[in-house]
Amino acid sequence: MRIGQGFDVHRLVAGQPLILGGVTVPYDFGLLGHSDADVLVHAVMDALLGAIGSRDIGHHFPDTDPAYKGAQSTELLKRVMRIVNDKGFKVQNIDATIIAEKPKLAGYISEMRGNLAGIIEVDIASINIKATTTEGLGFTGSGEGIAAMAVALLKSIA
Secondary structure (H helix, E strand, C coil): CEEEEEEEEEEEEECCCEEECCEEECCCEEECCCCCCCHHHHHHHHHHHHHCCCCCHHHHCCCCCHHHCCCCHHHHHHHHHHHHHHCCEEEEEEEEEEECCCCCCHHHHHHHHHHHHHHHCCCHHHEEEEEECCCCCHHHHCCCEEEEEEEEEEEECC
C-alpha cells in the first residue's frame, strides 16, 4: 500500500470559467492558471504521483511548456493514471477537500465524483469529495482564490 497527498491553489479572476473536478460550476469568477486551473484535479494528480514517488504535476506538465496552455486537467489526469498503472499500482480510494468561501459546491460534488471515478477506473464509492470554507479567513475566505487537498491510497498490483 502507498499513500500520497496533494495540494493546489489558484487565484479567482473575472472572465474565466470555474472548473472543479471536470465540472463547470456557474460563477462570476474562475481560476487562473496555465491549464484550466482545476485545483481539485491538480491536488488529486499530485496525491497520485506522490504515492508512487514520481515527483509532481509541475515536473510532468510544466507551466513553461506551451503544450499545456489551456489543457483540460481531466485529460492530464488520464496521463497520470497511465503512469500509476505502468508503475504497477491501482487506486484504492481518494479523499479530497475543496476550500472555497463561494460558490456553494454541494450540488456539483456528485458529478465531480463521477468524473474522477470514471477516469481513475474505480467505483464512485472510492472517491470522496468534501467542500468547506475558512469562515471568511485568509485568501479563500476573502474570495481571492480556491484551494484543494487530496489523499490517495494505492495498492501494488505487480
